[in-house]
Amino acid sequence: MTQRISKYQRFKMMNPIIQFFKFIYLSIKIMIIVAGGHGGTRKVD
Amino acid sequence: MSKIVILGAGISGHVAASHLRRKLAKKHQVVVVSPNSNYQWIPSNIWVGIGKMKSEKIRFPLAPLYKKKGIEFKQAKAISFFPEGDKTEQKPYVLAEYVTEENKGKQEKVTYDYLINATGPKLNFEATEGLTPGKNKTYSVCTYTHADYAWEGLNTLIQEMKQGKKAKILIGTGHAKSTCQGAAFEYILNVEQELHKHHVRDMAEITWIANEHQLGDFGMDGMLLSYGSMTMKSNEMVEMIFEDRDIKWIIGAGVNKIEDGLAYYETLGGEYKTETYDFAMLIPAFAGHGFKAFDKNENDITEKLFKGFMIVDADYTPKPYEEWSVKDWPETYQNPNYKNIFAPGIAFAPPHAISKPRKSKNGTDISPSPPRTGMPSGITAKLVADNIIDSIKNGKDSLHHKGSLGNMGAACIASAGYGMMTGSGVSITTYPIVPDYEKYPKTQGRKLGKTFGEIGLAGHWLKLALHHAFIYKAKMRPFWWLIPE
Ligand SMILES: Cc1cc2nc3c(=O)[nH]c(=O)nc-3n(C[C@H](O)[C@H](O)[C@H](O)COP(=O)(O)OP(=O)(O)OC[C@H]3O[C@@H](n4cnc5c(N)ncnc54)[C@H](O)[C@@H]3O)c2cc1C
Numbered sequence: 001m002t003q004r005i006s007k008y009q010r011f012k013m014m015n016p017i018i019q020f021f022k023f024i025y026l027s028i029k030i031m032i033i034v035a036g037g038h039g040g041t042r043k044v045d
Numbered sequence: 046m047s048k049i050v051i052l053g054a055g056i057s058g059h060v061a062a063s064h065l066r067r068k069l070a071k072k073h074q075v076v077v078v079s080p081n082s083n084y085q086w087i088p089s090n091i092w093v094g095i096g097k098m099k100s101e102k103i104r105f106p107l108a109p110l111y112k113k114k115g116i117e118f119k120q121a122k123a124i125s126f127f128p129e130g131d132k133t134e135q136k137p138y139v140l141a142e143y144v145t146e147e148n149k150g151k152q153e154k155v156t157y158d159y160l161i162n163a164t165g166p167k168l169n170f171e172a173t174e175g176l177t178p179g180k181n182k183t184y185s186v187c188t189y190t191h192a193d194y195a196w197e198g199l200n201t202l203i204q205e206m207k208q209g210k211k212a213k214i215l216i217g218t219g220h221a222k223s224t225c226q227g228a229a230f231e232y233i234l235n236v237e238q239e240l241h242k243h244h245v246r247d248m249a250e251i252t253w254i255a256n257e258h259q260l261g262d263f264g265m266d267g268m269l270l271s272y273g274s275m276t277m278k279s280n281e282m283v284e285m286i287f288e289d290r291d292i293k294w295i296i297g298a299g300v301n302k303i304e305d306g307l308a309y310y311e312t313l314g315g316e317y318k319t320e321t322y323d324f325a326m327l328i329p330a331f332a333g334h335g336f337k338a339f340d341k342n343e344n345d346i347t348e349k350l351f352k353g354f355m356i357v358d359a360d361y362t363p364k365p366y367e368e369w370s371v372k373d374w375p376e377t378y379q380n381p382n383y384k385n386i387f388a389p390g391i392a393f394a395p396p397h398a399i400s401k402p403r404k405s406k407n408g409t410d411i412s413p414s415p416p417r418t419g420m421p422s423g424i425t426a427k428l429v430a431d432n433i434i435d436s437i438k439n440g441k442d443s444l445h446h447k448g449s450l451g452n453m454g455a456a457c458i459a460s461a462g463y464g465m466m467t468g469s470g471v472s473i474t475t476y477p478i479v480p481d482y483e484k485y486p487k488t489q490g491r492k493l494g495k496t497f498g499e500i501g502l503a504g505h506w507l508k509l510a511l512h513h514a515f516i517y518k519a520k521m522r523p524f525w526w527l528i529p530e
Contacts, residue, residue: 013469042376
């Protein structure tokens, strides 16, 4: 086994307080990307 | 009055049916034809397959909901298509066969003004000899029934490991052309974490086997993504996760035969190898349902409607990988020969793969087929419904709503372990889904800020939040339509 994720990184990944803010941030970011619209690619209306 | 028939009540069929019903006056008929009595939120099957969620939590019966909402439901499967009617029936119709006890085998011509084919994929286990869920120690998590069996099999092995048995676990793709690597990726990480929880992780060797030429390809040609303050390739990210969790990997592998505890595969390098295992979860190839189509004189016109999956407004001209373009991908999911037929979700025939096609030294195709995940399945179904709604309301054909996978983002929240405080998720968001090498030539066809990866507890919460939100939406509870696809 190779430890590729350091203890500090793991702490950040699993800390509920940090992750709570990350959850809010990710929810908004994903919403913007996914609900931010879609369209065709062939010609611009 | 118009009659819209929807085949299939999975993510795309159900999204289309619910939007049509909400936006169309009651005089218009919305009919769903689907063989399964339940709706299932497939992405949560991963948790059913590790015993963390009961399959009842991810499904609900459709008939009572449809009755309440004014959607007609026929628990039947489509068999063949008659887009011009026949000698005795003027209207176009689909021949459907009931599957319920009381009507089993009874056939009906289900006529329509508009038809939405949302039948998704046929899980083509037969394409790999010996790959049958629950047999030869191989399992699947593609349906809730399969996932229930997978948990039974895994739990038995965990109990044996507790008694001192050393075990080998193999998870990945079960065919050289399989897709849906993301689901297998989620499952392997969840299984790995469950073994820790049961204190048997050190008794198991866990191996990823896949037809990808590189880890993290996911059938999407891999991706370059922002990760924290860095820019990383998806293969580097997955490699980091696998190494950190002591998961071995075999890639460029086309599994072609399964025997009890033994997987046969061919590598891109042309070697024929085997891998032993005590438990395997291998995603089968996906195929079209083998539907037939006939004109009004009952001549076979299947090639006008199907190319494996349903033909839509894609550019199917065969061309080499270097000439592929986002413009090849469909925008309206309308069949070019019969303009009142549409196929969103997985049901449409893609113009080609997304990942670069690769052949082994022996000439066998070993590379992923293009995935179509839940989010684009929902979005394409909604835009098809919106175009039909506009066409009905305006009295003329309308195709204003467009959504190419080359101009659409998707989030894939891969669970990496279950638990409110111990869970984890790998959140990968890509924009666009199909890389646009003209627009984003220097970042592997995708927009960097919108293509990003994140690992951590927040990902688990997000996946759980999506589970609840989408089941709420599917149950058409108050203001369900405010939740985006
Ligand atoms: C284990 C797993 C995990 C996944 N996780 C994610 C995830 O985390 N995020 C994500 O975005 N996507 C995920 N996906 C992908 C997602 O589930 C699919 O993209 C989605 O289900 C496709 O929707 P669909 O409606 O096109 O097809 P399906 O959901 O397959 O629906 C097809 C419907 O057609 C019906 N049908 C079949 N044959 C007939 C017939 N002859 N006549 C009438 N009806 C028929 C079926 O009963 C079903 O109701 C996952 C997939 C799997 C297998």
